[in-house]
Amino acid sequence: MSTSAGRRQGEAGPEPISPVIWRFMVAWFGRFLRRHMNALRLPRWGTPPDASHAGPLVIYSNHPSWWDACVIILLGGLLFPGRENRAPFDARMLERYGIFRRLGAFPVDLDSPRGAAQFLAAVRAILTRPAQVIWITxxxxxxxxxARPLDLRPGVARLAEIAPDALFVPLALEYAFWDERGAEVFAAFGAAIPASELLALPRPERLAHLEAALTATLDRLxxxxxxREPERFRDLVSGAKGIGGLYDGWRRLAALVSGRSFDPAHRADPRRLVK
Structure with a gap:
């Protein structure tokens, strides 16, 4: 598909999501993360918003890594299975990764002045439908x-006017190495902000309010x-522990010979020691 066709499509509304492809890719990304990362962890305070909210959800986040798309798909599939998950995507990158169209991505031209209008047109088509979640890096x-300040793009603050019944939810994303070979993935949801609360503010102050909420969530996370205390978190996805290969094979054999149980983790998780 050409870029111009992608733009026309973004303006007309995003492609339908394929439920089959969506379920397959949620499962595939889950396996991919378990293979390459140690865990996807949510702090016990950073729970997702109330699933009973009748209006749409606008979940806006920072953007630290290539992994963000994978994490967002997993969060959407595991935490919001009854909703339709959508996300804006750089139009040029969407040409390369076209599969994301069938997962709810819609193109936005980040290098053109038309990009903002394109984004708002697509979001208007999405947020007027029931049971929608839009994820915005x-x-x-x-x-x-x-990095501080976060310098959020202004388009996110305009969405309250399009969907006055929406909840705006800050999502903090971070990656760090702890004790295992794979990195830890962290995701924390902040307190939801009703669109009505944003609409009560002058337009210039709405973006600052959203940015302050996301900054506070990032700092707390x-x-x-x-x-480095795993008991502060719950694991949404857990990866394979240990180094693998010949080294862990030798450790497993040594444990078997000595009559001990084998734990491949570099350091025991204190949550496993609680009876």
Whole structure:
């Protein structure tokens, strides 16, 4: 599909999601994360918003890594299975990764002045439907998790006018190495902000309010990550522990010979020690 065709499609509304492809890719990304990462962890305070909310959800996040798309698909599939999950996607990258169209992605031209109008037109078509979730990496580019200010793109603050019954939910994403070979993936949802609360503010203050909420969520998550205390989190997805290969094979054999149980983890998780 040409870029111009992608733009026309984005303006007319996103492609239908394929339930079969969606379920397959949620499962595939789950296996992919378990293979390459140690765990996807949510802090116990950072739970997703109330699933009973009748209106749409606008979940906006920072954008620290290539892994964000994988994590967002997993969060959508595991935490919001009864809703339709959508996300804007760089139009040029969507040409390369066309499968994401059938997963709810819609093209936005980030390098053109038309991009903002294209984004708002597509979102208007989405948020007027029932049971929608739109995921927005609101920085619009890869940015280190420690960068401040966050410099969110202004389009996210306009969405309250399109969907006055929506909840706006900050989502903090972070990646860190702890004790295992694979990295830890962290995702934390902040307190939901009703669109009515944003609409009560002057337009220039809405973006600052959203950015402050996401910054606070990121800072609180960072404190838990720095603690390196797994009991502060619950694991949404757990990967394989240990190094694997010949080294873990030798350790397993040694444990068998000595009559001990074999735990491939580098360091025992204290949650496993609780009876």
């Amino acid at each position: 609101a920085q619009g580019r890869f940015v280190d998790v420690r 960072a404190a838990d990550v720095v603690s």
